[in-house]
Amino acid sequence: MKVAAHSQVIEEYLLALYKINRSNEKAKAVTLSTRLQTSPPTVHATISRMQRDGLVIVDKSKVMTLTKKGKKVAEDIAYRHNLSEYFLCNTLGIPWYEVHQHAHLLEHAMTPVVVKKLAEFLGEPEFCPHGTPMPGKELPENTIALMESKPGTTVEIAMIGEALEDSIDLMKILHDHYIMPGNIHKVVEKTNVLRSISLESEKGSTSLPFHVAEKIFVFEVR
Ligand SMILES: [Zn+2]
Ligand SMILES: [Zn+2]
Numbered sequence: 001m002k003v004a005a006h007s008q009v010i011e012e013y014l015l016a017l018y019k020i021n022r023s024n025e026k027a028k029a030v031t032l033s034t035r036l037q038t039s040p041p042t043v044h045a046t047i048s049r050m051q052r053d054g055l056v057i058v059d060k061s062k063v064m065t066l067t068k069k070g071k072k073v074a075e076d077i078a079y080r081h082n083l084s085e086y087f088l089c090n091t092l093g094i095p096w097y098e099v100h101q102h103a104h105l106l107e108h109a110m111t112p113v114v115v116k117k118l119a120e121f122l123g124e125p126e127f128c129p130h131g132t133p134m135p136g137k138e139l140p141e142n143t144i145a146l147m148e149s150k151p152g153t154t155v156e157i158a159m160i161g162e163a164l165e166d167s168i169d170l171m172k173i174l175h176d177h178y179i180m181p182g183n184i185h186k187v188v189e190k191t192n193v194l195r196s197i198s199l200e201s202e203k204g205s206t207s208l209p210f211h212v213a214e215k216i217f218v219f220e221v222r
Contacts, residue, residue, distance in 0.1 A: 006055075008108045011077050012036060013046055014055065017066055018074035019162055027064045075135035080107040080115055082128035087118060089129040096129040096180065097171035131159030131181035131217070140219050146197065147213040151189045153220050157181050161215030170212070177206040184221060 006014070016035050020027040033043045047064065050056045055070035066074055084103035088094045094102065110118070119125075126137045133139055143158050157179060164170055174180065178201050185199040198207040208216070 006073060009046060010050060010053075010055070011073075011108055013050060014066070014070055014074040015077045015081070017056065017064060018071065018078055021066060023161070023163075028062055029064075032064075077107055078135050080110050082132060082134055083115065083118055083122065083125070084110070085128045085130070086122055086125045090122070090125075095175070097175045098168060099129060100165040100171075101168065127159075127181070129181070130162070130165060131157070132162060133159075139217060142219045143217050144219070145214050146187075146208070146216040146218045147210060149187050149218055149220070151187050154184060154186045154222050155218035156221045157183050157185065157216065158219055159217040161217065164212065164215050174212075174216075177208075178203040179206070179208070179216065185218075 013032065013036070016032055017027050020031060020035070025031070029040060029043045029047060032038070032047075033040045036043070038046075047056060047058065050070070051058060054067055055073065056064050056066055058064050081103050084106040085099040088099040088102050088106075089096045126134055128134070131139070139158050146155070146157075149155050158181060160171070160174060160179070160181065164174070179185070179199075183201060185201045188198040188200050188205065190197045194207075195210045196207045197210065197213045198205060200206075
């Protein structure tokens with residue numbers, strides 16, 4: 001039985017590129033080297049291998065994009081990742097702010113049969129516990145970065161950006177401050193001097209630095 005067509009390293013590169021593309025950033029070797037904490041020479045070697053295998057295209061200005069084939073494999077990994085997170089959180093009861101790290105390992109060990117059966121078992125979820133849509137699904141159209149929301153508006157948290165998931169400490173802080181998908185907050189004010197945005201919810205008030213608010217997505221509820 002064919003289990004995985006690509007090595008775990010290639011899968012991680014594909015997933016990283018997929019996430020960078022999805023957040024409309026330009027993917028260069030240096031971006032990957034930071035994200036994956038790998039040395040630039042290693043990144044170059046792996047990228048050449050991926051180019052050879054028709055998974056990625058590198059243009060003249062060294063920006064990398066996934067080919068159709070690369071995107072398909074990446075979506076498959078992203079799906080396995082988000083499905084694992086959903087399972088770990090909703091079935092096994094691991095806190096939502098911790099599941100990312102576990103899913104990161106599980107996602108590489110699932111055969112297509114396991115993926116299919118697990119998705120059926122879970123009732124074909126459309127979002128991971130952080131609100132990231134499964135590949136092919138979208139966030140509501142009026143979703144914006146929390147950073148863009150206007151003081152005085154009431155917003156519902158839609159998604160905690162994947163870039164934030166890597167830090168359990170930060171995720172735990174968000175959890176403690178009631179910043180999770182589905183929760184409602186009022187945007188109180190944005191302070192340029194402190195570079196922070198303050199929020200108020202039924203659980204009290206909190207403030208977040210701009211660089212975090214840029215990676216949290218919300219939509220206005222009233
Ligand atoms: Zn994750
Ligand atoms: Zn997630």
